[in-house]
Amino acid sequence: MVLPMSRATRLMPELPLLRRGRRQAITASTSEDHQEEELAIPAHFRCPISLDLMRDPVTAPTGITYDRENLEGWLARGHGTCPVTGRGPLRLADLVPNHATRRMIQAWCVANRARGVERVPTPKVPVAEADAAQVLEDLSAAARLGDAAACGEIAARARALGKESDRNRRCLASAGAARKLSSAFGRLAAAGGEPVEGGALGKVLAALTVFFPLDDESRRCIVASSLTTLVSVLSHGDLAARASAAIVLREVASSAADRATVEAISRAPGMCDALVGLVRNPVSPQATKAALVTAYYLASDRAAASRFAELGVVSVLAELLVDADKGTSEKALAALDGVLCADAGLESARAHALVVPVLVKKMFRVSDMATEFAVSALWRLCHAGADAGACRVEALRVGAFQKLLLLLQVGCGGPTKERASELLKLLNGSRASVECIEAVDFKGLKRPF
Structure with missing residues (x-):
């Protein structure tokens, strides 16, 4: 079949490109295969335990060379014999650094540096x-x-x-x-x-x-x-x-x-x-998380929980929870739940406009632990007291009823299930008079109302 001139003319420039692309793909594939073959780690450079390149080769009394970290891990797991020969006993003090093998490994790494192999650093002598x-x-x-x-x-x-x-x-x-x-x-x-x-x-x-x-x-x-x-x-x-x-x-x-x-x-x-x-x-983030965990444990003492509340920790935790990561959220919710065990903590939390919305927001999509503490804290706020009714109304307004229903459908156990069920009963009485908003309406919430 003869193509019309115009169509053949259009295809002619493309044919060399197609052929060239195929040649390049074949060449690249061959090059990759060749590279993989050349980069194969020599067998005597591999640790018999992990089969990886040894970084700190040491020789056991049996004459077998291992990577120090792997062999020490073997011994730490309760083994007392040479992994290859089974002879023993084998102790850490019996291991001798194999400097000759280490130098050969380093030389091999340097020779293959252009192919992406990093040089194994000289190991430091263990104490x-x-x-x-x-x-x-x-x-x-x-x-x-x-x-x-x-x-x-x-x-x-x-x-x-x-x-x-x-x-x-x-x-x-x-x-x-x-x-x-x-x-x-x-x-x-x-x-x-x-x-x-x-x-x-x-x-x-x-x-x-x-x-x-x-x-x-x-x-x-x-x-x-x-x-x-x-x-x-x-x-x-x-x-x-x-x-x-x-x-x-x-x-x-x-x-x-x-x-x-x-x-x-x-x-x-x-x-x-x-x-x-x-x-x-x-x-530092690490120090913040450590302080939150400590506060949670100390809040089991009512006097400490009251002191935390007096120091304004409820407001600090509510602000922190708005944009906190998973680990910080879990720990901040735990600390807040602990502080709410004291009357001063409950009073402070009920007076803060951000506490209930942020608890409802953190009830899902963080972790099971965060859910547990968020439900517990919300239960404390809505359970009893002069201002508990206002907290129930606020919880309904920001969608707590729907989230609690979903939580029970998805499944939760122990105290969380019991408190979620009790919260639903507490909130049910106020549903008729409250206009609920969707969770999306306060997803971007940053500051108190």
């Missing part, structure tokens, strides 16, 4: 058990002498070693790092004389955050001797020290096994003020 014990003994000696500067330097070194590798962290933790650091903080706090801005206390707290969870002795040491100093760091320390203090306090409060410990923390002079200050004027 030995004797070295870890010596670091902590030096810390204790400096603390006994009241040498704050030396304590800060040694604590910073312990923190750096712990963050360098999980193996180092475990080694220092098994040598009692948490107890030694807690004791050092307590001794420095008892000695006094050093301004919290000086840095040593902050460095000790920063090091302590690396070795969580704290054991009972470490927590008792902090609660018994250091709460006043901890409040001072929370309130007046530099940004890093305040963040570290908040994280340590969260660990102590959330792990407390008895009510007396929580009450001791909550009633430390200035503690509630310092926590509210961290939420109102945040120094």
Whole structure:
């Protein structure tokens, strides 16, 4: 078949392009196959456990070379023999760095750098058990002498070693790092004389955050001797020290096994003020979340919940919840629900125009935990009291009835289901006189009405 001249003329320029495109595709495919073949990792560069390129090759007494991290993980899981040969016993102290293999791996990485292979960095020598014990003994000696500067330097070194590798962290933790650091903080706090801005206390707290969870002795040491100093760091320390203090306090409060410990923390002079200050004027997202979690645990003490309310935490939490991310929303809702256990908290929340709408808004599309705390807080507001009726009307107006129905249809369990059902009964009596608005009408809500 002969094409008309005009059509053939139009197609002629396209034919070379089509052929060229096919040639390029075939060439690219061949090049990719060739590249994949050339980039295959040599078998003796792979760890027998993970089959990945070894970054820190070490040789066991059986003569088999592994990546240190993988082999240490194998041993940490309770195995005590060589993974390949099954012979043992095998201990961390038996591992010998394989420098020859490491240098060959690095040379191979450099040779293939143009193909996107990154050079494996020279690994740092892991801390030995004797070295870890010596670091902590030096810390204790400096603390006994009241040498704050030396304590800060040694604590910073312990923190750096712990963050360098999980193996180092475990080694220092098994040598009692948490107890030694807690004791050092307590001794420095008892000695006094050093301004919290000086840095040593902050460095000790920063090091302590690396070795969580704290054991009972470490927590008792902090609660018994250091709460006043901890409040001072929370309130007046530099940004890093305040963040570290908040994280340590969260660990102590959330792990407390008895009510007396929580009450001791909550009633430390200035503690509630310092926590509210961290939420109102945040120094870091991590510190804000830590302060919210601590406030939640402390609010189980009615006196602390009332104090939080007096400090205006309800308004702070309501504003924070408007644009908060998932993690912050969960923790802020938990803290708000805790504060509402006190009459002062209920009074403050019922007087704030943003609280009910933001609780209804956060009832869905955050998480199951956020739903649980939002329903609980709304139930507290609408359940009883002089202003409970106004809260019910407001909840109906912003669509709480429809959301609660949907929540029960989707499914929820335990106290959340019971409170959602009771809320529906409470709200049902006021439905006829209330004009409901859709959730979309307050989705962009930013400020109080």
